[in-house]
Amino acid sequence: MADAPWSAEADGVTLWLRLTPKGGRDAVEGVETMADGKTVLKARVRAAPEDGKANAALIELIAKTVSAPKRAVAIRSGETSRVKKLFIAGDPAPYIDALARLAQRNG
Structure with a gap:
């Protein structure tokens, strides 16, 4: 995927994401290009942004x-x-595949 909000590293995947806390449900909602041109994965969680609950x-x-x-x-x-950089440790191939399928389905 061109301009994907993730990149493979030797030991995992780096992922850029925009989080909406108190979003009513826990879901990944696809890929978005922000006003500054940065591409991010959109996600929302039910948890409030207090005491690290939304991050967890x-x-x-x-x-x-x-x-x-x-x-x-x-x-x-x-x-x-709201904009976060995450790292997923491990073999990047299955993570990249899962993210690409998600982007195709939701993007």
């Missing part, structure tokens, strides 16, 4: 979406921002 819900959602263990998903930057 996001980690669980992404892990489930790409079939990774929760311990493999980490927020690398943007802990308190």
Whole structure:
């Protein structure tokens, strides 16, 4: 996928994402190009952005979406921002495949 919001690394996948906390449901909603031209994956979670609850819900959602263990998903930057950089540790191929299928279905 051109301009995908993820990139394969030697030991996993880096993923850029825009999170909507208190979004009514837990879901990944496809790919979006933001006003600054950056491409991100859109996600929403039911949890409120307090005490790390929304970030924990996001980690669980992404892990489930790409079939990774929760311990493999980490927020690398943007802990308190809506736009976050995540890292999914492990073999990048299955994660990239899952994200590409998701983008085709929702994008």
